[in-house]
Amino acid sequence: MSARPTEGNPLRAFASQVWGSIFRHGLPTTDKVAARTALTNFFLHIHPVRVKKSAIRVSYTLCLGGLSFFLFILLTISGLFLMFYYIPSVDQAYQNIKDLQFVATFGLVIRNLHRWAAHGMVITVWLHMARVFYQGAYKPPREFNWAIGTFLLLITLLLSFSGYLLPWDQLAVWAITVGTNMAKYAPIAGPYTRYLLLGGRNVGQGALIRFYVLHVVALPLIGFILMVIHFWRVRKDGFTGGL
Amino acid sequence: MATVVGGGGSGNAGGADDQSSVPIRQPVIARPPRPRRTGPELASTPLVVRRREEEETVVTFPSLVWKEFLAGLGAFIFLLVVSIQVNAPLLQRANTAITPNPAKAPWYFLGLQELLERFPPVMAGVAFPSFVIIFMILTPYLDRNPSRRPQDRKVAIALFTIYLCLAVSFVVIGVFFRGLAFNWDWTRILGHPGVKPPV
Ligand code: HEM
Numbered sequence: 001m002s003a004r005p006t007e008g009n010p011l012r013a014f015a016s017q018v019w020g021s022i023f024r025h026g027l028p029t030t031d032k033v034a035a036r037t038a039l040t041n042f043f044l045h046i047h048p049v050r051v052k053k054s055a056i057r058v059s060y061t062l063c064l065g066g067l068s069f070f071l072f073i074l075l076t077i078s079g080l081f082l083m084f085y086y087i088p089s090v091d092q093a094y095q096n097i098k099d100l101q102f103v104a105t106f107g108l109v110i111r112n113l114h115r116w117a118a119h120g121m122v123i124t125v126w127l128h129m130a131r132v133f134y135q136g137a138y139k140p141p142r143e144f145n146w147a148i149g150t151f152l153l154l155i156t157l158l159l160s161f162s163g164y165l166l167p168w169d170q171l172a173v174w175a176i177t178v179g180t181n182m183a184k185y186a187p188i189a190g191p192y193t194r195y196l197l198l199g200g201r202n203v204g205q206g207a208l209i210r211f212y213v214l215h216v217v218a219l220p221l222i223g224f225i226l227m228v229i230h231f232w233r234v235r236k237d238g239f240t241g242g243l
Numbered sequence: 244m245a246t247v248v249g250g251g252g253s254g255n256a257g258g259a260d261d262q263s264s265v266p267i268r269q270p271v272i273a274r275p276p277r278p279r280r281t282g283p284e285l286a287s288t289p290l291v292v293r294r295r296e297e298e299e300t301v302v303t304f305p306s307l308v309w310k311e312f313l314a315g316l317g318a319f320i321f322l323l324v325v326s327i328q329v330n331a332p333l334l335q336r337a338n339t340a341i342t343p344n345p346a347k348a349p350w351y352f353l354g355l356q357e358l359l360e361r362f363p364p365v366m367a368g369v370a371f372p373s374f375v376i377i378f379m380i381l382t383p384y385l386d387r388n389p390s391r392r393p394q395d396r397k398v399a400i401a402l403f404t405i406y407l408c409l410a411v412s413f414v415v416i417g418v419f420f421r422g423l424a425f426n427w428d429w430t431r432i433l434g435h436p437g438v439k440p441p442v
Pocket of ligand 1: 149
């Protein structure tokens with residue numbers, strides 16, 4: 001790529017130097033260039049350079065793991081925007097959501113996007129689990145990745161559940177009341193667990209700030225770390241490919 | 244796992260006959276020859292990576308990356324359209340004095356709520372979920388059958404399908420067939436017999 005005739009035009013030479021310093025290789029003209037491009041690009045090196053042809057048929061993975069990850073990224077970005085407006089206080093939270101809906105530019109669409117992507121992610125993660133099971137992709141050597149996947153499923157549910165409380169409307173508070181009442185039934189730890197989760201006996205300010213911190217910091221962080229390990233293992237254990 | 248065997252890209256004139264005269268480049272299992280692409284860049288032998296299984300592989304960039312990009316774009320457009328059309332619910336401001344009837348958990352926990360309706364709380368709220376999670380983690384260690392072909396895994400597939408059907412039907416029941424006080428209520432979906440549904 002460096003052999004491009006740029007002499008005589010200092011501007012093009014400069015542009016070419018800048019471009020070349022960022023992207024080490026040009027568009028893939030041969031397999032070898034394509035392989036180098038994938039190896040030297042941070043965002044692409046998550047992939048192996050080559051994969052079995054049968055493994056990337058859309059009909060094989062149905063894109064479900066990838067879509068789950070995509071939704072996670074989308075949720076992170078849209079959630080970041082929501083955070084600019086949202087204050088986790090029982091006095092302000094509801095009004096903040098109203099403002100998002102009616103005042104903030106694109107606030108409504110961003111909120112909707114965040115909500116529907118969250119529901120979508122619960123569905124894609126479930127379906128991804130089902131496809132992994134039906135293809136027996138949990139069998140050795142991938143036993144451990146299946147276990148990590150189980151925790152990812154739980155994290156996904158908890159992320160969605162903790163976010164449910166934040167709008168502080170009737171739907172939110174009572175869904176969380178019903179949900180956390182389930183925790184109460186565990187023999188000894190139950191009531192304590194519920195108290196710990198809610199920071200009190202009822203769903204109030206204590207619960208709101210706890211759910212908020214779980215939702216925007218703790219759970220996404222744990223989820224992200226688990227995903228990184230998950231992807232690493234997909235590569236190291238090899239991808240299953242056709243049956 | 245993958246071994247690089249070919250050279251190529253260096254622009255040598257060897258080209259196509261290279262493949263047949265140098266033994267190291269012979270595939271272990273004979274495969275139909277790939278259709279040769281022609282063009283100045285591809286005149287030399289392409290880099291060949293062989294896996295032990297001798298399955299045909301492709302470079303991930305750009306073919307896989309392209310597919311992922313399209314899938315992501317499709318998902319994004321779909322969600323954007325939904326988000327423009329359908330608003331996320333927002334009810335009245337929370338009021339701990341007024342309990343909505345029915346009070347329902349988010350849909351993905353309605354299966355659990357359904358169990359709580361039917362079994363003692365310790366069973367439904369604690370024993371069943373813990374069992375499912377632990378059993379799930381242990382699945383790969385309990386399933387000693389090495390085959391991944393559906394024909395050889397009838398029991399596993401049947402069990403998992405039953406589990407999925409149960410989980411899905413409990414959620415569907417919770418969402419559509421549970422009315423006031425979480426009682427069973429056909430009319431939510433089917434309307435009242437003899438009464439035209441309000442449109
Ligand atoms: C946040 C949730 C999750 C994300 C983002 C995720 C992502 C991925 C991705 C991108 C792949 C590559 C193949 C594909 O796209 O299907 C994969 C493979 C895999 N996932 Fe997940 N996953 C998640 C949850 C789970 C769950 C819940 C399970 C099972 C309990 C699981 C088990 C596996 C296994 C065993 C593989 C290897 C499959 C193979 O080699 O064919 N993952 N995951």
